[in-house]
Amino acid sequence: MARKKAEFTDDDDALLDELGVEAEAAVASTYTPRQERILAGFEEVQRFVTEYGRPPMHGADRDIFERLYAVRLDRIRESAECLALLAGLDSQGLLAAAAAANSSGLADASDDDVLAALGVDRSADDAADVTRLEHVRPRAEVKAAEEVAQRTPCRDFAAYKAIFEEVQRGLDAGTRKTIKHRDDFDPEPGDLFIVAGQKVLIAEAGPRFTTEYDRIDRRLRVIYDNGTESDLLLRSLQRALNRDPASRHILPPEAKGMPLFADQIDAEDAESGAVYVVRSLSSHPFIAAHRELIHKIGVTGQDVKKRLAGAKKDPTFLRADVEVVGSYKLANIHRGKLEALLHQFFADARIDVELNDRFAEKVEPREWFLVPLQCIQQAIALLASGAIDRCVYDRDQASILDRATGKPV
Secondary structure, eight states, rough: EEEEEEEEOHHHHHHHHHOOOOOOOOOOOSSSHHHHHHHHHHHHHHHHHHHHOOOOOOTSSSSSHHHHHHHHHHHHHOHHHHHHHGGGGTTOOSSSSSSOOOOOOOOTTHHHHHHHHHTOOOGGGGGSOOOOOOTOHHHHHHHHHHHHTTOOEETTTTTHHHHHHHHHHHHHHHEEEEEEEOOOOOTTTTEEETTTTTEEEEEEOOOOOOOTTOOOOEEEEEEETEEEEEEEEEHHHHHHHOTTTOOEEEETTTTTSSSOESOOOTSSEEEEEEEEEEOOOOHHHHHTTTTTTEEEEEESOOOHHHHTTGGGGGGTTTOOOEEEEEEEEEEEOOHHHHHHHHHTTGGBBBBBOEETTSSSSSEOOOOOOEEOOOHHHHHHHHHHHHHGGGGOOOOOTEEEEETTTTTBO
């Protein structure tokens, strides 16, 4: 007795999806090989029209592919077989026009000439049917190309370019790490990934909804580091990441999830030092005029008071006494990387200063910033919570903004 073939159920589909495998239903073709190739050739013409907003044209000054598409469209319009086959697919009205004049010089062409003009090559070994189509890509390749073609130029990419640059610096410096993403990840605005060799930023995430297969999905605005963007569904992004064995999730700076700041250090924590924020008591006119805004942000493994001793003789402290306005103990954290991260966050507000040390050598302190104290306190709080990578300091507004929305945090 013949064994009944098992049906493919929704549970099977869900299992394959969890494994990162796409299951596509096999659809029996209702077209002959010749019809398949005519359909594919017409799709090429339609894509040209979609891209350029006009039908392909003849002319020696035209691109070779446009000229080929123009001949192909002429032949389709003159063929009753093609018109009947494509009538229901002509969404652009290309076949409604009157038959084109014989500008291509193929009115009396043979069947082989017509097929050649259509992009079809009839080989000597297969004279009975059309088996190969020139300039028409396989469907799998076309599908992949269409997925890329869905991307559009990101008009506000300038707002995101600095994010990608900062991320790359973090990856190079080791302050950012990458891990294999979870298959069931549900990203939020600000999350970053690497897929197909490109860095990808989730700029916006729409409300969640349930698909007809009872799966959760949502619409995402995805920004790519090449200046393009795409309006993807979450599940489409998941599939793209799953298809790429080298895809990665870019983690926030190394500080995320670590016990950075504390009033008391637990027994199991290793004290790493402290972040300190000071104001200069220098009588320099510029400093005196902006004393409430000029701050030095430093990190030390010493006691803060010891670190500040002798500030009047130290060019790093502008050869003047300083006032401590903030101090935060560190636990289990790399001091140098944390300091570099804070300095990078406020880099646009850094003050350029040049002094001579006691050996008359020029010194350029790099830790002074024209930033309100409340912004420094806010940045440290964001760093402690792991959310600083989703924010940016705007020097002109003297405010910390959400990278995705551009609004104050």
